[in-house]
Amino acid sequence: MITVFEVATIVVVGILVGVEFSVAFILSRIFNALPDDSNQLGRSHGGRMLGALMPFWYIGSLVLSVIWALIAWGRDGTAFIIAGAAMLLLSVIMSVVLLVPINNRGKMWTPENRPADWKQQMRRWDRYHYVRVAVLIAGFVLLALAR
Template identity: 40%
Template structure:
């Protein structure tokens, strides 16, 4: 059973890392090249869609890594659980609030309606992007730990 849980953790955490890396490395840089109104529409829609699905994916991933650590109490899996906890904490306390503000920017200046200036929203988006890279790095480390724990 411990191997099944570990394999499920790899199967769920690996694609999560891939999606988050894709957002950081490709999607958001491409969106930044769009005209202002299209940028805010795409960024807002992406923030709302991913903001709806990702909490379940993150909690499922953290749960599977924790379950793998319960079944096999190795130091690598315990470290992966700690990293997943940090990732969830970073997401909930910092990234989600920023994402909610950016997602609300569909009506941002140039797109038709938020009172705050465009530069404020751009700075929020840049801050989210920088912190998202931190999350991607932590997620990559957690994934590597889960894979290495399964290989031993």
């Protein structure tokens, strides 16, 4: 029998995947189609807004998955939960090591103070983010398979 906790974990992680997928494949393409100033301002605002929310969402998803693994320990599907939690842990590590440093710089930029290589830094962030989205999708699928 599926529990409310399992459903809540899958829903929280699923919505995280959806938001990050949208950032990667919709918002970044919209921003890149705008003139440079609007592109950069949109990315800076998004970095501030999502940068304030995402740490709680990522850590919360990981914690929910770990708790689920502990509750389900020894039952069928536990390996999937552990593997899914490992993918979420990898996404947190990737975020802290690769994406957050770029985001912390970018969220402070304005058209007047942005560095000459701001587009290259944003492209690097986008590439890292694509990989992170793939890791998140893998984690989500593994959690869903646990059911």
